[in-house]
Amino acid sequence: MDYDRRHVVESMLQQMLFIRLFEESVEQDALQGMVQGGVHLSIGQEAVAVGVHHALQSQDYVTGGHRGHHICLARGMDPRIMMAELMGKATGLSRGKSGSMHLIDPDHGILGLNGIVAASIGIATGAAFAVKYWQRSDQVVVGFFGDGAGNKGLFNESLNLAGLWNLPVIYVCENNQYAVETHVRQSTAGGDLSHRAEGYGFPGITVDGMDPLAVWEAVTQARTRAVNGEGPTLIEAQTYRYRGHDVGDPQTYRTKDEIADWRERDPIEYLTQMAMANEWLDGNTITALRESMQREVDAARRFALESPDPELGVALQYVYSQGGTGWQN
Amino acid sequence: MDYDRRHVVESMLQQMLFIRLFEESVEQDALQGMVQGGVHLSIGQEAVAVGVHHALQSQDYVTGGHRGHHICLARGMDPRIMMAELMGKATGLSRGKSGSMHLIDPDHGILGLNGIVAASIGIATGAAFAVKYWQRSDQVVVGFFGDGAGNKGLFNESLNLAGLWNLPVIYVCENNQYAVETHVRQSTAGGDLSHRAEGYGFPGITVDGMDPLAVWEAVTQARTRAVNGEGPTLIEAQTYRYRGHDVGDPQTYRTKDEIADWRERDPIEYLTQMAMANEWLDGNTITALRESMQREVDAARRFALESPDPELGVALQYVYSQGGTGWQN
Amino acid sequence: MAELSFGRAFAKGLSEEMARDPNIVVLGTDILMRGGHFGQVAGLGEQFGPTRVIDTPISEAGLVSLGMGAALLGLRPIVDLNFQDFMLGAMDELINQVAKWSYMSDGRLRVPLVIRASDGAAHGAGPQHSQSLEGWIASTPGLRVVVPSTPADVTGLLKTVLRQDDPVLFFMHKMLSAIKGEVPDEDVVIPLGQAAVRRAGDDVTIIAYGIMTSYALQAADSLAIEGISADVIDLRTLSPLDVQTVVTSVKRTSRAVVVHQAPTFGGFGGELTSIIQEQAFDYLDAPVVRVGARHTPVPVASILQEAVIPNVSDIVQAVKSIC
């Protein structure tokens, strides 16, 4: 058990570190205009994606919203082709067509991030429907979404369907307190969003989203429920984005103090302390780890930068599954 | 108090009787093809509309769904021009353009029935927004909808807005157990729909929708809350339609016994017994009342039948508020 | 050959495909026992049971989204939206999601999702149950639109649709539900993007689809009496569109009338007209004339509805105005 815990903590720490460094690199490039389109960084929210990932199996599926780099990296997306996609390169996942908000990687069970708030909730529900239809006994779907998504209609329609049909889906709300400038208490009636699950007859819980172990535990339980045919769970992870809504956000809507308070609970810091206190890792190992991660990020970045632009014809491909734009027969 | 109660009971009984007779007349005409379009009768559900009406003031607004004749009559719509509208006549409310599902009567605060499930919820919320904006201190809006509407997205969006902004709106769900053939338990996860109100931080209660006095009390309380600035209430009234979903429904999905059980709780019967037991009304008075109502229904029907068809030009009017079809300048 | 109604023809095609492919499921309101409001899935509940013929809550957005998620994994859901008007509650799901996934995934994922809905005007249905929105869907890159006009086409096109991988909107005009026609017993598939010439003529080309095909044919009958012979083309699908059949005919007849039940202004007829004048300009002896509904919602009262919806005589007059 202690060994397991050590193993998990080390693995989580490694993933969170990698995500953080990856995102910091993306941020710099975005500021330089090297990234195509708006960029929504997950810095500060690493614990949610990493906690969820550790509770999942490789055959599980995920969907996410516009802020989902951490989800993709946690689930195993290749950082090089991901970075190339962010920069709109020919080597990118979708050869530059989808970009940051719409990363899709079926090979890693990533059915898609999404530029439309709440859409991920419905798609995850549908994937869970298929899993249940085929009676796959050890597979679940996680639908990530933000606090802002709980007030979209699709939330009601999908959670009702999942509750009604006992679908193997886990809804993970990353409550990072804001939707752009709007604080969750200014958008959401009735307190914690997790309470709304009761209206659909399944459990909703709020967990500390800065603690990957807490997220891991909650999702582990939810996954067990799901594969046992007991249906969905709504998990609201209280977390925080250290950066603005997108790169370039002037962030006039919150105080430095508020950011500082949340940073005190930084998940990377927290697990680092835990690992060191337990003598699982020492300072040198951590420095070495960080350096090797940074090298990997740099390599991904270099790969992307050195990759060619896509051929223009790519833009006309796969409007339809046979490959073309095909409105005409 | 007892006098008040007597007064209320008599008034309710009178309204319910009138609605029942009106609907029976519509049913006959619908079977004969005299009514334009699908007809969704409210027979069995009279107590909800009448109970709500008695708790409202004349300045209050209502919206409703596709099954709303009872709402319109309770609020005071003229049965003659209503009947004429059902039959698509020139004398009808909208000169035949809107028909049964889309009755609109601003003079009686009826902002509109609606052919789209759940739409009434959002429109009522908006009217309440205006009432609050103008700080009208003694006005509320009631949004009627069916049990089938609770699983539409708009339910979530609107109830959240109402909860967030404390709007003076009362949501009345007429749970008549079915949406077409689908029983509410086959469509709605989590038990009583009224529970979902908790997720938005305002009260949701389930009342006996076959008892107009129970409805009246619940709405009276909700109205007091609303005008006191305490925000919305969701009231789920358990009721039943004695007829099919629409005229012509083969009704293979329920048993005669189920219908008989609900009819034992018939609201007209119930208030009649109460009035007679209290010696407020005797058999003769009730017979006379029924006869005079029937005459009024017959007169409405005659008025409609004798009214001319609309001029064809009516079809081209009021696409825009200035009167025309006006796509061209 | 069996004589089947439009609705039954759908049920037949679906039944055969469901028997062939266990990944096809159908979801919608009141379909398990009732078989849908237009009899379009009658008997399937009995045949395949509630795991494959699934009664749902009234949640159009949730169902389209659910269908998409399931389709991404390889299921082949048919979501029956009942009236086309209710599709408006699922537009984000259709346009921002379903339509874009093949493209955004650069072909790595596909959405073999079929949406069935009944469109068009029916006496008494009124403004919120009578719309003809096929043009919007046809204009959306990534979606396919099928608008059959005969029972045989319903079966044949449905079979095709269920054997390909693009999302398809399958629109069946509600006033066609009860019409009958021969449907082959054999497994006949009809390719998408192949219009049918329903009647051959030399003086004018009438281009229609769905219910307006029969109006066009009736108009052609009247016109024949007056010595005007019309080529009547039934497009069958709007996306992909069979441009060649249309243009070839117009080059021969030099005159074209485009017909649909949607309002003329902003309708799909504008696309057809544009293509014709782009590709056959030098052959045209007269402007292409469009016949569609007036720019109004569809009113409830029958006589008012008839005042705004195009009819056979509108088509006849349109043809005469250019012949």
Place this chain on the structure above:
Amino acid sequence: MAELSFGRAFAKGLSEEMARDPNIVVLGTDILMRGGHFGQVAGLGEQFGPTRVIDTPISEAGLVSLGMGAALLGLRPIVDLNFQDFMLGAMDELINQVAKWSYMSDGRLRVPLVIRASDGAAHGAGPQHSQSLEGWIASTPGLRVVVPSTPADVTGLLKTVLRQDDPVLFFMHKMLSAIKGEVPDEDVVIPLGQAAVRRAGDDVTIIAYGIMTSYALQAADSLAIEGISADVIDLRTLSPLDVQTVVTSVKRTSRAVVVHQAPTFGGFGGELTSIIQEQAFDYLDAPVVRVGARHTPVPVASILQEAVIPNVSDIVQAVKSIC
């Protein structure tokens, strides 16, 4: 005259109208402090406070429906939907409800609701944030569509819109947000349905609106060098549509090119083309040519976007193909 950006021009018009009419309120995400994502309501939060400049949850359907309910009582809400793409989440509310209430109530109720949204392609915005859906709305009986191309028009059209009673979709192309132009200090209103002739010419009529107006003008500049003189018409509103200005010009020039950023196939250009050939057939020396986007979603990478979105040289070539 002040030089204002497109976004500021909106704020100016709205500010003046809100000062005039206490029944105007504006609702949307992140508008109170931020002033909207395109600066379109900058300063209004300070000026009018949170009871009239209202930050909302992300609930497009709920807000359009709320706006409608409030408008039925006589309030004049502006619902700011941010990106036009998000309007897809409120289509039932817009098309089945807002558009139909005047008609269904036979004129007894009206819906003075304004929906503002930013449309069109912007580098990097990608498939779900770049659409041009104005044609769908224009085709809907009961709705009005405003597509301004200059700051002065933004102010002048907004003022008009807020003084009439029909529901209006006010679409501002996101790449125009920062362009600047003179806006009169006085209270100038611009009637709906009145196109502007932005440049006079004799050889060809180029019909555009919104952002494509400036592309059309640039194309006209290039063409002038080559001796082709173009009339450039900016429609300003699609519903009501100024047919007369278009047809009069084409009758004079005998050639027309229709331009928009939406995909050509199924776009509003089909309507314009049809009207032209219906009303000026005998004057046309060549087919009307449409310039629009390819039939694809709008990809994220800039160079890919440019491969599908029409540009100045596409317009030049289209003109040359018929001149």
